[in-house]
Amino acid sequence: EADIYQTPRYLVIGTGKKITLECSQTMGHDKMYWYQQDPGMELHLIHYSYGVNSTEKGDLSSESTVSRIRTEHFPLTLESARPSHTSQYLCASSDVTGTDYGYTFGSGTRLTVV
Amino acid sequence: KNQVEQSPQSLIILEGKNCTLQCNYTVSPFSNLRWYKQDTGRGPVSLTIMTFSENTKSNGRYTATLDADTKQSSLHITASQLSDSASYICVVSDRGSTLGRLYFGRGTQLTVWP
Numbered sequence: 703e704a705d706i707y708q709t710p711r712y713l714v715i716g717t718g719k720k721i722t723l724e725c726s727q728t729m730g731h732d733k734m735y736w737y738q739q740d741p742g743m744e745l746h747l748i749h750y751s752y753g754v755n756s757t758e759k760g761d762l763s764s765e766s767t768v769s770r771i772r773t774e775h776f777p778l779t780l781e782s783a784r785p786s787h788t789s790q791y792l793c794a795s796s797d798v799t800g801t802d803y804g805y806t807f808g809s810g811t812r813l814t815v816v
Numbered sequence: 817k818n819q820v821e822q823s824p825q826s827l828i829i830l831e832g833k834n835c836t837l838q839c840n841y842t843v844s845p846f847s848n849l850r851w852y853k854q855d856t857g858r859g860p861v862s863l864t865i866m867t868f869s870e871n872t873k874s875n876g877r878y879t880a881t882l883d884a885d886t887k888q889s890s891l892h893i894t895a896s897q898l899s900d901s902a903s904y905i906c907v908v909s910d911r912g913s914t915l916g917r918l919y920f921g922r923g924t925q926l927t928v929w930p
Contacts, residue, residue, distance in 0.1 A: 708859075744820075744905075744920040745860075792859050805850075805918075807859035 705729045708793050708808035715783055715815055723778045723811045725793035731806075734776040737792040738762060739810075745792060751776055783815045818843040822906050822921040830929055833896055837924045839889040839906030847911040851880050851891045854903045854923065863891070863904075893926075901928045 706727040715721055727734065732753045737745040737760075747760030751770040765787070766780050776795075780787055793808040820841045829835050841849070848867045852860035864873045864880040866889075872881050877894045893900055903923040910917050 742922065742925070744922045747918075790857075794859075805862070807852075807861070809859045810857065812857060 706793060706795055706806050706808040708791075708811050710811060711809065712812045713814070715813070717782075717784055717815055719783050721780050721783055721813070723791055723793075723813070725776045725778070725808060726774050727776075727795040727806070727808075728774065729795060729797075729806070730773065731795035731797050732773070733796045734770065735794040735796075736760070736766075736768060736776070736778050737794065738764065739790045739792060741790075749778065783813075785815045788813060788815050818908075818910065818919050820906055820908050820919045820921040822904075822924050824924060825922070826925040826927070828927045828929060829896055831896060831898060835893050835896060835926065837891045837893075837904050837906075837926070839891070839921060841887050841889070841906070841908045841919070841921075843887075843908040843910050843919050845911045846884060846887075847909040849880075849882055849889050850907045850909070851878070851889075852905040852907060854905055856902070860905055896926075896928045898928050898930060901926060 709724045734751045736749040738748050739745045746762035748762050748764040749768040751757045757768050766778050768778050790810050790812050792810045796805040823838045850865045851863045853863055854860040863878050864875050866873050866882045868884050879892045882889045903925050905923040906921040908919045
Protein backbone atom coordinates (compact mmCIF):
# COMPACT_ATOMS: atom_id res chain seq x y z
CA GLU A 703 0.00 0.00 0.00
CA ALA A 704 1.50 3.31 -1.10
CA ASP A 705 2.21 5.86 1.60
CA ILE A 706 2.68 8.70 -0.83
CA TYR A 707 -0.36 10.34 -2.32
CA GLN A 708 -0.80 12.56 -5.34
CA THR A 709 -3.85 14.57 -6.28
CA PRO A 710 -5.47 14.99 -8.65
CA ARG A 711 -4.90 11.77 -10.62
CA TYR A 712 -6.03 13.43 -13.84
CA LEU A 713 -6.33 17.11 -14.72
CA VAL A 714 -7.43 18.81 -17.93
CA ILE A 715 -7.01 22.55 -17.84
CA GLY A 716 -6.99 25.51 -20.22
CA THR A 717 -3.91 27.43 -21.29
CA GLY A 718 -2.90 30.22 -18.93
CA LYS A 719 -4.46 28.74 -15.82
CA LYS A 720 -2.53 28.39 -12.57
CA ILE A 721 -2.41 24.85 -11.19
CA THR A 722 -1.00 23.12 -8.15
CA LEU A 723 -0.26 19.41 -8.05
CA GLU A 724 -0.37 17.99 -4.55
CA CYS A 725 1.98 15.39 -3.08
CA SER A 726 1.93 14.11 0.50
CA GLN A 727 3.77 11.27 2.22
CA THR A 728 3.21 9.71 5.63
CA MET A 729 6.58 7.97 6.00
CA GLY A 730 8.46 10.88 7.53
CA HIS A 731 10.93 10.91 4.65
CA ASP A 732 13.24 13.91 4.47
CA LYS A 733 13.87 13.75 0.72
CA MET A 734 11.14 14.35 -1.83
CA TYR A 735 11.26 14.56 -5.62
CA TRP A 736 9.21 15.55 -8.64
CA TYR A 737 9.69 13.74 -11.94
CA GLN A 738 8.21 14.39 -15.37
CA GLN A 739 7.52 11.47 -17.69
CA ASP A 740 6.30 11.50 -21.27
CA PRO A 741 4.87 8.30 -22.85
CA GLY A 742 7.56 5.74 -23.64
CA MET A 743 10.28 7.95 -22.22
CA GLU A 744 12.40 7.87 -19.10
CA LEU A 745 11.63 9.81 -15.95
CA HIS A 746 13.31 13.20 -15.69
CA LEU A 747 14.00 14.86 -12.34
CA ILE A 748 12.61 18.42 -12.27
CA HIS A 749 12.71 19.32 -8.55
CA TYR A 750 13.93 17.85 -5.28
CA SER A 751 14.04 18.72 -1.61
CA TYR A 752 16.33 17.60 1.21
CA GLY A 753 13.91 18.78 3.89
CA VAL A 754 11.77 21.65 5.11
CA ASN A 755 12.61 24.96 3.41
CA SER A 756 15.03 23.20 1.05
CA THR A 757 14.25 23.01 -2.68
CA GLU A 758 16.48 22.56 -5.71
CA LYS A 759 16.00 22.31 -9.45
CA GLY A 760 16.62 18.96 -11.08
CA ASP A 761 18.21 17.97 -14.37
CA LEU A 762 15.32 18.89 -16.64
CA SER A 763 14.50 22.56 -16.87
CA SER A 764 10.94 23.20 -15.80
CA GLU A 765 8.80 26.32 -15.51
CA SER A 766 7.16 24.86 -12.43
CA THR A 767 8.01 25.80 -8.85
CA VAL A 768 7.87 23.83 -5.61
CA SER A 769 7.71 24.53 -1.90
CA ARG A 770 8.47 22.49 1.22
CA ILE A 771 6.90 24.10 4.26
CA ARG A 772 6.08 20.79 5.97
CA THR A 773 8.02 17.53 5.86
CA GLU A 774 5.06 15.57 4.52
CA HIS A 775 3.95 17.99 1.81
CA PHE A 776 5.71 18.91 -1.48
CA PRO A 777 3.36 20.69 -3.88
CA LEU A 778 4.28 21.65 -7.46
CA THR A 779 2.85 24.81 -9.04
CA LEU A 780 2.56 26.02 -12.61
CA GLU A 781 1.72 29.74 -12.68
CA SER A 782 0.55 29.71 -16.30
CA ALA A 783 -0.09 26.34 -17.88
CA ARG A 784 0.80 25.74 -21.54
CA PRO A 785 0.20 22.78 -23.87
CA SER A 786 3.94 21.98 -23.63
CA HIS A 787 3.36 21.19 -19.94
CA THR A 788 1.16 18.24 -20.88
CA SER A 789 2.81 15.22 -19.27
CA GLN A 790 2.70 12.81 -16.35
CA TYR A 791 4.12 14.18 -13.11
CA LEU A 792 5.37 11.70 -10.52
CA CYS A 793 6.22 12.52 -6.92
CA ALA A 794 8.59 10.35 -4.88
CA SER A 795 10.18 10.30 -1.45
CA SER A 796 13.10 8.55 0.21
CA ASP A 797 14.74 8.30 3.58
CA VAL A 798 18.01 9.98 4.57
CA THR A 799 20.27 7.71 2.53
CA GLY A 800 18.13 7.90 -0.59
CA THR A 801 20.32 5.55 -2.54
CA ASP A 802 19.52 2.21 -1.01
CA TYR A 803 16.31 2.27 0.91
CA GLY A 804 12.68 3.28 0.74
CA TYR A 805 12.47 5.13 -2.56
CA THR A 806 8.71 5.26 -3.11
CA PHE A 807 6.70 6.76 -5.96
CA GLY A 808 3.19 8.15 -5.93
CA SER A 809 0.63 7.14 -8.55
CA GLY A 810 1.19 10.28 -10.58
CA THR A 811 -0.86 13.14 -12.01
CA ARG A 812 -1.68 13.06 -15.70
CA LEU A 813 -1.84 16.71 -16.78
CA THR A 814 -3.36 17.81 -20.08
CA VAL A 815 -3.27 21.47 -21.04
CA VAL A 816 -5.62 22.41 -23.87
CA LYS B 817 27.81 10.30 -19.91
CA ASN B 818 25.90 8.12 -17.49
CA GLN B 819 23.26 6.12 -19.31
CA VAL B 820 20.89 3.22 -18.88
CA GLU B 821 19.81 1.32 -21.99
CA GLN B 822 17.06 -1.30 -22.02
CA SER B 823 16.09 -3.90 -24.56
CA PRO B 824 13.85 -4.85 -26.12
CA GLN B 825 11.78 -1.69 -26.29
CA SER B 826 8.62 -3.79 -26.36
CA LEU B 827 7.78 -7.47 -26.05
CA ILE B 828 4.65 -9.57 -26.53
CA ILE B 829 4.40 -13.04 -24.99
CA LEU B 830 1.67 -15.57 -24.33
CA GLU B 831 0.37 -16.17 -20.85
CA GLY B 832 2.38 -18.81 -19.02
CA LYS B 833 5.57 -18.24 -20.98
CA ASN B 834 8.85 -16.95 -19.56
CA CYS B 835 10.72 -13.86 -20.73
CA THR B 836 13.93 -11.98 -20.03
CA LEU B 837 14.45 -8.23 -20.18
CA GLN B 838 17.89 -6.66 -20.54
CA CYS B 839 19.54 -3.58 -19.06
CA ASN B 840 22.99 -2.19 -19.87
CA TYR B 841 24.40 0.79 -18.02
CA THR B 842 27.43 3.05 -18.01
CA VAL B 843 26.74 4.73 -14.65
CA SER B 844 29.87 5.21 -12.56
CA PRO B 845 30.48 5.04 -9.69
CA PHE B 846 27.86 2.39 -9.09
CA SER B 847 25.74 2.06 -5.96
CA ASN B 848 22.80 -0.15 -6.80
CA LEU B 849 20.48 -1.26 -9.58
CA ARG B 850 16.72 -1.46 -9.24
CA TRP B 851 13.97 -2.90 -11.37
CA TYR B 852 10.57 -1.24 -11.23
CA LYS B 853 7.20 -2.27 -12.65
CA GLN B 854 5.02 0.57 -13.90
CA ASP B 855 1.41 -0.08 -14.82
CA THR B 856 -0.13 2.30 -17.34
CA GLY B 857 -0.99 5.61 -15.71
CA ARG B 858 0.53 4.63 -12.37
CA GLY B 859 3.78 5.27 -10.53
CA PRO B 860 6.67 2.77 -10.61
CA VAL B 861 6.67 0.03 -7.98
CA SER B 862 9.94 -1.52 -6.84
CA LEU B 863 10.56 -5.18 -7.72
CA THR B 864 14.20 -5.72 -6.73
CA ILE B 865 17.25 -3.77 -5.69
CA MET B 866 20.81 -5.12 -5.94
CA THR B 867 24.09 -3.71 -4.73
CA PHE B 868 27.54 -4.31 -6.21
CA SER B 869 28.11 -7.54 -4.28
CA GLU B 870 24.81 -9.18 -5.25
CA ASN B 871 24.46 -11.01 -8.55
CA THR B 872 20.93 -12.36 -8.23
CA LYS B 873 17.78 -11.50 -6.35
CA SER B 874 14.27 -12.91 -6.58
CA ASN B 875 10.85 -11.53 -5.79
CA GLY B 876 8.24 -14.20 -6.47
CA ARG B 877 8.19 -14.91 -10.19
CA TYR B 878 10.68 -12.09 -10.85
CA THR B 879 14.41 -12.83 -10.77
CA ALA B 880 16.99 -10.13 -11.42
CA THR B 881 20.65 -10.74 -12.17
CA LEU B 882 23.54 -8.31 -12.09
CA ASP B 883 27.00 -8.52 -13.65
CA ALA B 884 28.81 -5.48 -12.31
CA ASP B 885 31.91 -6.25 -14.37
CA THR B 886 30.11 -6.05 -17.70
CA LYS B 887 27.55 -3.55 -16.35
CA GLN B 888 24.61 -5.66 -17.39
CA SER B 889 21.44 -6.74 -15.64
CA SER B 890 18.48 -8.87 -16.62
CA LEU B 891 14.99 -9.38 -15.27
CA HIS B 892 13.52 -12.84 -15.80
CA ILE B 893 9.79 -13.33 -15.46
CA THR B 894 8.60 -16.89 -14.97
CA ALA B 895 5.15 -18.25 -15.90
CA SER B 896 3.85 -14.88 -17.04
CA GLN B 897 0.38 -13.69 -16.10
CA LEU B 898 -1.91 -11.15 -17.72
CA SER B 899 -1.23 -8.81 -14.79
CA ASP B 900 2.45 -8.75 -15.74
CA SER B 901 1.55 -6.48 -18.66
CA ALA B 902 3.35 -3.25 -17.79
CA SER B 903 6.50 -1.24 -18.41
CA TYR B 904 9.60 -2.56 -16.64
CA ILE B 905 12.14 0.10 -15.82
CA CYS B 906 15.80 -0.38 -14.96
CA VAL B 907 17.18 2.30 -12.61
CA VAL B 908 20.82 2.70 -11.58
CA SER B 909 22.01 4.78 -8.64
CA ASP B 910 25.46 6.30 -8.35
CA ARG B 911 27.40 6.81 -5.18
CA GLY B 912 28.91 10.08 -6.08
CA SER B 913 26.38 12.58 -4.84
CA THR B 914 24.52 13.29 -1.64
CA LEU B 915 21.34 13.24 -3.64
CA GLY B 916 21.75 9.58 -4.50
CA ARG B 917 21.22 10.29 -8.15
CA LEU B 918 19.03 7.85 -10.06
CA TYR B 919 19.47 7.15 -13.77
CA PHE B 920 16.39 5.76 -15.50
CA GLY B 921 16.05 3.59 -18.56
CA ARG B 922 13.13 4.11 -20.93
CA GLY B 923 11.62 0.80 -19.97
CA THR B 924 10.53 -2.36 -21.77
CA GLN B 925 6.81 -2.47 -22.50
CA LEU B 926 5.66 -6.04 -21.85
CA THR B 927 2.30 -7.27 -23.10
CA VAL B 928 1.02 -10.67 -22.02
CA TRP B 929 -1.69 -12.17 -24.22
CA PRO B 930 -4.13 -14.87 -23.12
